[in-house]
Amino acid sequence: MTQIPAAAPAAPALSIHDLRKTYARDGAKTGVEALKGVSLDVMPGDFFALLGPNGAGKSTLIGIVSSLVNPTSGQVHIFGTDLVRNRSAAMRLIGLVPQEINFNMFEKPLDILVNYAGFYGVAREEALVRAEEELRRAQLWEKATVMSRTLSGGMKRRLMIARAMMTRPRLLILDEPTAGVDIEIRRGMWKTLREINEAGTTIILTTHYLEEAEHLCRNMAIIDRGRIVEQGPIKALLAKLDVEGFLLDIEGRLPHTLPAIEGVTLVATDDHTLDIEMPRAMDLNRVFAALGEAGICVRSMRTKSNRLEELFVRLTGDNAPDGTAQPAPQPVA
Numbered sequence: 238m239t240q241i242p243a244a245a246p247a248a249p250a251l252s253i254h255d256l257r258k259t260y261a262r263d264g265a266k267t268g269v270e271a272l273k274g275v276s277l278d279v280m281p282g283d284f285f286a287l288l289g290p291n292g293a294g295k296s297t298l299i300g301i302v303s304s305l306v307n308p309t310s311g312q313v314h315i316f317g318t319d320l321v322r323n324r325s326a327a328m329r330l331i332g333l334v335p336q337e338i339n340f341n342m343f344e345k346p347l348d349i350l351v352n353y354a355g356f357y358g359v360a361r362e363e364a365l366v367r368a369e370e371e372l373r374r375a376q377l378w379e380k381a382t383v384m385s386r387t388l389s390g391g392m393k394r395r396l397m398i399a400r401a402m403m404t405r406p407r408l409l410i411l412d413e414p415t416a417g418v419d420i421e422i423r424r425g426m427w428k429t430l431r432e433i434n435e436a437g438t439t440i441i442l443t444t445h446y447l448e449e450a451e452h453l454c455r456n457m458a459i460i461d462r463g464r465i466v467e468q469g470p471i472k473a474l475l476a477k478l479d480v481e482g483f484l485l486d487i488e489g490r491l492p493h494t495l496p497a498i499e500g501v502t503l504v505a506t507d508d509h510t511l512d513i514e515m516p517r518a519m520d521l522n523r524v525f526a527a528l529g530e531a532g533i534c535v536r537s538m539r540t541k542s543n544r545l546e547e548l549f550v551r552l553t554g555d556n557a558p559d560g561t562a563q564p565a566p567q568p569v570a
């Protein structure tokens with residue numbers, strides 16, 4: 238009997254392994270360690286958020302993936318193509334939308350797109366077809382031949398996305414595409430990005446806005462001080478935030494078998510300490526009553542710190558409405 242080989246699994250759109258980056262300081266051997274061994278896979282078709290507070294290493298990571306920054310060590314593959322060994326082939330698969338608006342304000346949107354495509358070897362006739370398509374998707378077709386300087390802030394940002402799409406990238410990477418734009422413009426951009434993703438382009442974006450990640454993305458990674466500290470489906474990570482933890486000091490010794498309390502995880506950390514986790518909405522008295530029935534009497538309790546929550550406070554603190562960053566809360570001892 239002949240065996241039919243299983244189809245090879247699709248290569249990730251982006252696969253990063255043990256990526257490190259140390260920025261040398263004035264020729265010195267030591268410097269800022271911006272990435273300390275980051276590993277990450279983003280699958281084809283995904284809409285992926287890279288979240289992290291200021292200085293976490295997001296732009297460094299994106300800079301390496303888009304070949305603007307040299308890694309110190311580690312591997313990067315784009316749809317299976319090695320970025321270091323086969324740089325130009327890998328780069329052809331990527332579209333980059335940098336954080337800063339960087340087109341010529343004195344050019345017209347149509348020219349900006351057509352010239353950009355020409356730079357990447359797209360014939361003019363084909364570039365004109367693509368430019369119309371992209372300008373329409375970005376709701377900028379009516380503005381195709383005005384001076385770009387006269388576009389609104391939101392239009393300029395949509396033009397940046399349209400330009401990146403001119404090379405038909407399989408992976409679109411955006412570094413804080415909506416930083417500093419108001420909610421209405423942001424929602425308009427979300428619509429455009431969702432359409433691009435639904436048409437088959439994998440998208441990775443960095444953001445400080447949890448709301449943005451929650452609205453758009455399926456998966457995410459949180460990077461902090463050069464390391465990935467959480468990774469997974471966005472829904473699972475948000476669910477973790479709805480859980481509260483306590484350490485309970487017990488009178489006497491704990492019984493061998495702990496009672497089962499629905500929705501609550503109980504772990505004995507030693508003979509007289511219980512580590513409990515429960516949904517935030519649950520009434521703690523219910524837990525105390527159930528413990529009492531099992532002959533467990535609580536002497537005192539402490540709140541356990543939620544590392545993820547602290548991180549989110551640091552993230553959103555950077556975007557406090559008055560623009561002042563909030564200090565990270567100190568973990569409960």
Ligand SMILES: Nc1ncnc2c1ncn2[C@@H]1O[C@H](COP(=O)(O)OP(=O)(O)OP(=O)(O)O)[C@@H](O)[C@H]1O
Binds near residue numbers: 261293295
């Ligand atoms: N060209 C550079 N030379 C030296 N150090 C750098 C350089 N670029 C970034 N760094 C440092 O590397 C660390 C990570 O910076 P990076 O810009 O990657 O963070 P980020 O997550 O993008 O932050 P933000 O949210 O503020 O944009 C920081 O400590 C930063 O000061």
Ligand SMILES: [Mg+2]
Binds near residue numbers: 295296297
């Ligand atoms: Mg950055």
